[in-house]
Amino acid sequence: MSGPESLPSKRLTRNEIPKENAWDLSPLFPTTEHWSKAADELGTEADRLTRFKGTLQHGKERIYSCLKEYEAVLIKLNHVFLHARLMYSTDGTNAQYQADFSRAATINAKVKGKLSFIKSELSLLSDEELDELSNDHTMREFTSLFREVLSFKPYLLPQETEKVLADLGQVLESPYSIYQRSKMSDMKFDEIKLDNGVTLPNSFSLFESRYEFSANIEIRRKAYASFSKTLTKYSHTLSAVYEAEIQKQVALAKLRGFNSTTEMLLHNQQISSAAYYRQLDVIQNELAPHMRKLARLRKKVLGLDKMTFVDLKAPLHSSSLPPVTFEEAASVVKEGLSILGPEYSSIINDALTQKWIDLGDNIGKSTGAFCASPYGVHPFLLMTWAGTTRNIFTLAHELGHAGHFYLASQNQSFMNSDCSLYFIEFPSTLNELLVSKQILKSSKNDQIKKQVLLQMIGTYYHNFVTHLLEGEMQRRIYSLADEGKAINASLLNGEMKAVLTSFWGDAVEIDNDAAMTWMRQPHYYMGLYPYTYSAGLAASTEVARLIEEEGEQAVEQFLHVLKAGGTKPPLELLKEAGVDMTSAETLKKAVHFVGHLIDELERSFSK
Structure with a gap:
């Protein structure tokens, strides 16, 4: 099933990829012109929905009419945004894809900002009214929405505040966008120079999909060295990006009145803190001895001088x-x-x-x-x-x-x-x-x-x-x-190293590269x-x-x-x-x- 390594001689551009290896996005939008037209229409369609503002206390028929139009706009927005994301995911270096993805993210934030009044007004209904709506067979298309509004009522902010947060959606999602663009567009990795004179290209995807699984210890460890060298160069930038993501969530949790950031994030999943902690604790404690045994077996079978982090998938x-x-x-x-x-x-x-x-x-x-x-x-x-x-x-x-x-x-x-x-x-x-x-x-x-x-x-x-x-x-x-500690590369490396060391014990050597x-x-x-x-x-x-x-x-x-x-x-x-x-x-x-x-x-x- 798996055999002699097929080593890449160079990295291809998107245009060089065989057509049979590329997906066909035309069922979503036949052409970029169709996508652009749909994107342009969303603003007008969202504006049309604002006629329902201030009227969602006027009975089920009014709510139903509003939600049917709301759903249609959200489906179209879903298509526009995903198309841009999918194109961008195939080539983050493409300037047009970058621009289209940015445009889609802007439209996504604007539309959601305009329509944020819907959930805010529904939250003004009593718990009994929301519960009745969620169980009404004529409203069954929107059951999940009513349940969501009921669940988040204690944490919803005033309508204008919710609108501001929705308008800032693109900004609030920027940590993820910056992280992805750094990986896809900016990170460059040194070539891998083997002792036999062969030179191999390296990249994020090549390392994680191929070299990390290589049976050749020289390829595996030299690829890891090249990979880690580039990660080191970006560690301070990406730690700042990750800190922005963390502080965003911390601020939102405090703003909404949750006891902790974790409580807020679990609330979104409809999962209790007890279930979350049980998941982490039971599996780590019970699984660690088995995985250490596997690491020792791998070291023995492969005849390794030492068991390092990069050897775990050999x-x-x-x-x-x-x-x-x-x-x-x-x-x-x-x-x-x-x-x-x-x-x-x-x-x-x-x-x-x-x-x-x-x-x-x-x-x-x-x-x-x-x-x-x-x-x-x-x-x-x-x-x-x-x-x-x-x-x-x-x-x-x-x-x-x-x-x-x-x-x-x-x-x-x-x-x-x-x-x-x-x-x-x-x-x-x-x-x-x-x-x-x-x-x-x-x-x-x-x-x-x-x-x-x-x-x-x-x-x-x-x-x-x-x-x-x-x-x-x-x-x-x-x-x-949540305790107010500053998040930086040093702290992240230290905590990651501690997590890995605690789990693997002395069965695996956890070095500073693994900490990244x-x-x-x-x-x-x-x-x-x-x-x-x-x-x-x-x-x-x-x-x-x-x-x-x-x-x-x-x-x-x-x-x-x-x-x-x-x-x-x-x-x-x-x-x-x-x-x-x-x-x-x-x-x-x-x-x-x-x-x-x-x-x-x-x-x-x-x-």
Whole structure:
């Protein structure tokens, strides 16, 4: 499944990417002229809605009429903004894409500012009136909105203040924009000069999608040195950018009357502080011994002089097989997800064959992988194809988001389709597990089974270690910020190093380069997003077991909650899927499964 390294000779520009490796955004807008026209129309359409200002106390019919028009404007705004974001994500160095994305962000803030009166006026209704509206079958398209307004009533500010905050939306989102532009447009990395005279290009995406997983210790460690050298140059700038994000959230939490920034960010997810702290504490404490065991096994099998942070993703399997093509991966993923039935399989097939996915690696392209889902069209997936086994599971993961969002938008109104951040990584990580289990079940090749076992462990590593430790970092930083501590590069490096050292103990050497890990992820600019990956994976571990044991009934439960969108709080949805996330036992069972996988891997190397 994964084989001799296909090393890049140079980085391509966007125009040099083969067309078959680029997505087709025309279902969203056929041409840039269509996009520009829609963008121009939004201001007028938002102005038209202001005729409802001051009238939302005048009965259900008035509220319904307003919300129908409001929803139509929000859908159009969703399309305009996402199109600009998707174009920009393919090449952040393109001046036109930069300008269009900036234009879309400005329009987004202006429209939301003009329409901020709607939630403010709805909040003037009594709790009983809002509750009645949320349960009225004629208003069912807006159930989630009424629930949201009811939940945030104690924290809403005067209408003019809310408008000012909405008008400042582009400014308030600038830390994330600056971070992304620094990565995509400005960061340059030294070439990697190997002892045999070969020179390799380096970039954020090349390191994270290819070199970090290299079996060649010289490539891996020299790429890391080049990567870290550039991060060091940007550490003070990006620490200031991250501090701006943190202080923004701290100020908003105080302004709205929350007891802490963490409380505000969890309120947005409909999750309690107890659930958040349980997630961080139980998994870290229970998982650390298993992961230290894995690190020691990796050091022994690879014959390393020392186990460093950059060696944690070094492959343990043989590299005698050829690189994985996208077509091969698509076939594997389709087979693995066929257990979810024909409706779901049809979505996956369309995604894989109808140019929903952008695969190429080019200068300026966004790092990592994501799925964006414009309502009423279809999802778009971005990733960088490097031909590794890990790419198969990244593909399955993003298709999990696509299947979820597509089913939600097909079965719910726009306002009811969006679910809590806490729930989002459940369908995606389930896909990874289902594909893994199908390969293990169908393959008779012990070498492939060992590779897939490693990839399953990789799934848990990514979500239970990488993202969970980011969550621990956030817990510490927001707590310090609430206390008034200044956030700078020195503090961030120190806290990150402490988090990593606490988890890995003496099994891994955590150096100053590892301490800069906080610079690598955009998740820090998305609220308390990182820890939710572990919530999703703990839930998907249990549901994967249920599907294996109960078959069609468990599948139906799973598809039912995907189609429910955001009509219920996340813990209720997960309960309907068969998972009790209020219990620490659910987390412990998932960690126990990881320990089982590592024990099995260790046995395979002792044969």
